Amino acid sequence: MNVLKSFERAVKEFGLEDKCKIARTGCPGTCSAGPVVLVEPGDYFYQSVTPESAQEIVKEHVMRDVPAKRFLYSNPEFFSKQKRLVLRNAGKMDPLNIREYISRGGYTALVKCLTGMSPEDVINEVFKSGLRGRGGAGFQTGQKWKFVSKAPGSPKYIIGNLDEGDPGVFANRTLAEADPHAIIEGMIIASYALKAEKGYLYTRAEYPLAIETLKKAIQQARSLGLIGEKILGTDLNFDLELRLGAGAFIAGEETAILASIEGMRAMPRPRPPYPASSGLWRKPTLIQNVETLANIPLIVLNGGEWFSKIGVPHCPGTKCFSLTGKIRNPGLIEVPMGITLKEVVFDIGGGVPDGRTFKAVLVGGPSGGCLPESQLHLPIDYESLTKAGAIMGSGGIVVLDDESCMVDTAKFFIEFCVDESCGKCTPCRVGLVKVKKVLERIAHGKGVEKDIDLLTKVGEYIKEASLCGLGQTAPNPVLTTVRYFKDEYLAHILNKECPTGKCDMGTRRRS
Amino acid sequence: MEKDQTSESPHAASDVLIAEKLMVKLEKIMEEHNYQRSALLEVLQKAQEIFGYLDRKVLLLIAEKLHVAPSQVYGAATFYNFFRLRKPGEHIITICMGTACYVKGADKILSTLEQELGIERGKSTPDGRISLFITRCIGACAMAPNVIIDDVVIGKATKEGVIERIRKSAGGEN
Numbered sequence: 268m269n270v271l272k273s274f275e276r277a278v279k280e281f282g283l284e285d286k287c288k289i290a291r292t293g294c295p296g297t298c299s300a301g302p303v304v305l306v307e308p309g310d311y312f313y314q315s316v317t318p319e320s321a322q323e324i325v326k327e328h329v330m331r332d333v334p335a336k337r338f339l340y341s342n343p344e345f346f347s348k349q350k351r352l353v354l355r356n357a358g359k360m361d362p363l364n365i366r367e368y369i370s371r372g373g374y375t376a377l378v379k380c381l382t383g384m385s386p387e388d389v390i391n392e393v394f395k396s397g398l399r400g401r402g403g404a405g406f407q408t409g410q411k412w413k414f415v416s417k418a419p420g421s422p423k424y425i426i427g428n429l430d431e432g433d434p435g436v437f438a439n440r441t442l443a444e445a446d447p448h449a450i451i452e453g454m455i456i457a458s459y460a461l462k463a464e465k466g467y468l469y470t471r472a473e474y475p476l477a478i479e480t481l482k483k484a485i486q487q488a489r490s491l492g493l494i495g496e497k498i499l500g501t502d503l504n505f506d507l508e509l510r511l512g513a514g515a516f517i518a519g520e521e522t523a524i525l526a527s528i529e530g531m532r533a534m535p536r537p538r539p540p541y542p543a544s545s546g547l548w549r550k551p552t553l554i555q556n557v558e559t560l561a562n563i564p565l566i567v568l569n570g571g572e573w574f575s576k577i578g579v580p581h582c583p584g585t586k587c588f589s590l591t592g593k594i595r596n597p598g599l600i601e602v603p604m605g606i607t608l609k610e611v612v613f614d615i616g617g618g619v620p621d622g623r624t625f626k627a628v629l630v631g632g633p634s635g636g637c638l639p640e641s642q643l644h645l646p647i648d649y650e651s652l653t654k655a656g657a658i659m660g661s662g663g664i665v666v667l668d669d670e671s672c673m674v675d676t677a678k679f680f681i682e683f684c685v686d687e688s689c690g691k692c693t694p695c696r697v698g699l700v701k702v703k704k705v706l707e708r709i710a711h712g713k714g715v716e717k718d719i720d721l722l723t724k725v726g727e728y729i730k731e732a733s734l735c736g737l738g739q740t741a742p743n744p745v746l747t748t749v750r751y752f753k754d755e756y757l758a759h760i761l762n763k764e765c766p767t768g769k770c771d772m773g774t775r776r777r778s
Numbered sequence: 779m780e781k782d783q784t785s786e787s788p789h790a791a792s793d794v795l796i797a798e799k800l801m802v803k804l805e806k807i808m809e810e811h812n813y814q815r816s817a818l819l820e821v822l823q824k825a826q827e828i829f830g831y832l833d834r835k836v837l838l839l840i841a842e843k844l845h846v847a848p849s850q851v852y853g854a855a856t857f858y859n860f861f862r863l864r865k866p867g868e869h870i871i872t873i874c875m876g877t878a879c880y881v882k883g884a885d886k887i888l889s890t891l892e893q894e895l896g897i898e899r900g901k902s903t904p905d906g907r908i909s910l911f912i913t914r915c916i917g918a919c920a921m922a923p924n925v926i927i928d929d930v931v932i933g934k935a936t937k938e939g940v941i942e943r944i945r946k947s948a949g950g951e952n
Contacts, residue, residue, distance in 0.1 A: 298920030434876030434915035472823065472860050473916050513819055514859030516914065530818035531850070532857040589919055591878035597920035633877065665877050679880055683914065689857075 270302045273318035277325035287329055290367075293445020293480075295358025296599035300340060305358060312340040345596050348615050350577070350603045352585050353561045357445035357599075362480055365487040368448040374493060376564035377452055380459050381501050384567075389460040390416055393563065395571025397583045402428055402519070402556030403631070403660045404736065405582075405649035409571075411553065414543035415461050418551035423463035426547065426554045427454050428524060429470040429477070432516035433632030434683065436663035438587040439557050441599045443470065443477040446561070447484035451507065453560030455493060456567060458505040461553055466507045467528055468557075472514060481509055516633075516687035519661075520735050521554045523689070534689045535735035556661070558587055578604030582648035592629070592665035595620045602647065609643040612666055623668040627752070631660030633680045634740035636747035637673060656747040658740055672769035673752040674759050677745045678706040684741035695738030698729040702745055712772035714760040722749055800828050801839065808843050815844050818854055822861060831862040859914070867902040867909035869948040871940075872926040876915030879923040887923060888912065890937045891944075908948055 274289050297303055300314035304324065311334050313324055320338050327335045351357070360367040368374070380389050394409025415423060427450055431439040443450060454466050468485075470477055485507055488494045496504045510528055517523045518533035525547050527533040546552025562584060566574045575583045582604045588611065591597045595617030602611060612618065612628055619625045627637045636657030638645070645651050649659050667676065681703045690696045702725055708714050726742030726749075733739045749756060758766050765772055807824045811817035821844065825836050832855055841848040855861045873879075873888045891910055892898055902909040918924050921933025925940050927947060932940065 298918075431917065432914070434880075435878045435919050436915070437917035437919055440917040471917075473913065511820070511823060512858075513823060513861060514914070515857060518858075527819065528816070530814075530816040530846075530854070532854055591919035591922065592881045597878075597922075629877065663877070665881060667881060671881060679877075687914075 269318050270304070270316050270321050273321035274304070274325060277322045278329070281325060281330050283325070283329055290361050291363070292358050292360060293356075293362045294441050294599065295445075296354065296441065296601075297340070297345060297596070298598045299596055300342075300598075303340070303358075306334075309334075313338045314340045342596055342617065344614055344617070345598070345600075348602065348606070348610060349600050350585050351601050352565055352577070353442060353449070353558055353587055354445070354599070354601045355565075356449065357441065360446075362445050362447055363483055365448060365484065365491060368446070372568070373448050373564075374452055376567040377455055377459075377493070378499065379567055380456055381499055381503065386416070386460045386462065389456060389567060392566055392571040393460070396562075396566045396574035397571075397580075398559065398562055398566065398574060399582060399584075399649065400556060401558035401562075401586065401662070402521075403658060405659060408555070408559055411543060411555075412457070412460060414541070415463075415551050415553045418544040420544075420549075420551050421462075422465060422550060423461055424547040424550060424552040425454055425457050425461065425463045425466040426524060426528070426552060427466065427468040427557050427560055428519060428521070428554055429468060429474075429557045430512050430519035430524060431471060431474075431661055432512075432519045432687075433661050433663050435591055435629075435665045436589045436632055436661050438589050438599055438662045440471075440474050440477050442557060442561060442587065443474070444480050447481050448488065449561040449564060450481075450557045451484055451488055451494070453555075453557075453563035454507060455488075455498070455503075455505055456563050457553060457555070457560070459503050463551075463553065464504045464506065466505060467510050467547075468507060469510045469512060469518075469524055469528060472511045478509070478511065485509060515689075516683075517689045517735075517737055520737060522735065524554060525552070532689070534691050535737075537734060558662075579646065579648055581650070586647065586659070586662055588662045588664050590616050590664050590666075593619050593621075593623065593668040593670075594666040604648050605646045607643065608638065608645050608647060608664075611647070611664060612643065616664075616666065619666065619668045623670060625666065626669050626671060627667045627673065627676075627748075629657075629663070629665040629667065629676070629744070631658035631740075631743070632663040633683045634658065634737065634743050635660050635663065636743045637667070637676060637751065638747065639751040642751070656743060656750060658743065660740075670767055670769075672765050672767040673748040673755045674706065674710050674765070675767075675769045677748045678703070678710055680744040681706060681741070684737065688737060688741070692732075692734040692738060694729045694732040695734070695741065698725055698733075699738075699741055701725055702729070702742065706745070709756060709759045710765070710770040710772075712759065712763040712770075714756075716757075716760055718760065719749055719753065719756055722746075801836075803828055804836065804839065805843065808840070813844055815846055818844060818846060818851065819858070822851075822855055826861060831865050833863070833865075864902075865906070866911075867906050869908045869928055869944070870911065870926075871908060871944065872911045872913050873899075874914075874916050874918075874922070874924040874926070875912045876919060876922075878919035879915075882922040884923040884925075887925060887935060887937050887940060891940065894941060908944070 302316045304313040390412045398408040399405040515533045518527045522536040523533040542552045587601045685699045688695045726746045841851040925932045925935040
């Protein structure tokens, strides 16, 4: 805010009001370099701007046309390896001004649908694109649309899932704050294709700025006749309502979100029936992560075939990742599918700072997998990650350095999943507590060698037998740390020592 | 269920008046939602905004008006982490224990604060001035570790910095 005011003051002071426009934008993803300022034309990107440097930037760049090099962003690689489709507008326009979205081509996809495409055409394009759900499961979006479209029953519902409960992930939040209309346009197009007249956008209560931004965006879309009855003078009716979560990780699960919108505890239901045929109030319902939805306008505009050529054939498009932990350039990135983990961690992320060494990368949130250096050559796609023991999840990448103990890390995630397990099915409710107890035993120097087998056995059992995605993935951090970092477990068990000194092995307290 | 917090202040009479006014406000919100059962979570959220926490009286009123069993209202209120059933302190300190914050030492900040304040996470100081909570990720991971003091997010937080801030805003303690 101080930086914004300084710019306004400086522009006034130097009499440049007619020459330039100062605009607010959403986040371009470079969280560690903030506050950042973009000067156009020319894409000049300034980092760590202070009220003082703001003054100098205006004086040198705006007045004399000489970029103030010493304040420029020092890490161009952060952007050069990215491919920004979903984040096309992030950091480039005022998210609170619908006209800016429109001037950048926004809502033309909707117009194209309404004027020249039948609902079936739209579904076919989405199908052709090969787009897969970005919420984690990776189901074919076009297939899902076909199911909902053919399902008998009305009304039909559309749910935009912005319940980004994974700790360490903020991709959906940033998208909503930087480009809310991309999500909304995707939902309106879906409503046209599926003849669904009511939509809910379900977001976390922990995201106050995203909530404000979405509220305003919905209001603006409504006032321009893009939401409501007879959209743009056609027969399309679509009402969109914002719903807030209340701090439950499980609520992002596709059947739990239904329960939550219905005003109940967010507990999953067994499938089948799938939400596509029996969802909200037992009516056909499309549930889609907001990142998936933000891809839709692009697919409609450029065609499914165009999209299918981005990334890798079985997994086209891009994916947003929140890059955090012990990494030099944390932030939000968007990369083509098929890029390697190594490129993400070392080229875009800049590797591990403070002279420490890389130990593992956690991919996929609290129920993802911890992958060691030997797995960094893996391309990022749903299948490769699952094979290695991790998951795509909602796109969290947390880098761990040699200060992190892998037993402690596994314990941390299991504690999280124990807390967040809804308690409906036994494998998840009881099994995870068992796993937690064994991990605690090991972390306190009281483990025995066969505990390692026990962890694997119970872990596999929980994955196999749980009702929903939470239980089916919760053991991943334990299974992958056992698989790739067995030495550390053995050090705790046999030598009664924690190589990093993180775990309290029961010896320290006595001293 | 938690015991209701009954304050024995000399201003008890005016407190009752305020409480009644707030109840009317809550009723209005339920009316806006046409007393629909599916509005339960939204009503609970608004109720917490109004009262700061959800006590037995509030939960029972909501159950009655929305025609939902009290057990279901209590069930929802305890299922979601966002709802508080006990009166929080005047100042609320929340430590983010998301993955990125944990990796960057949020656990150490938490244990330091637990020691300094003499309370565990989830509890308030006996004088009711400070509450200490944890949260699972506020989504500001690049600024980890994050601590929130009375709605102000402090990024790249340190033990010393947080304690200093608490002294300044909550004053006098320790």
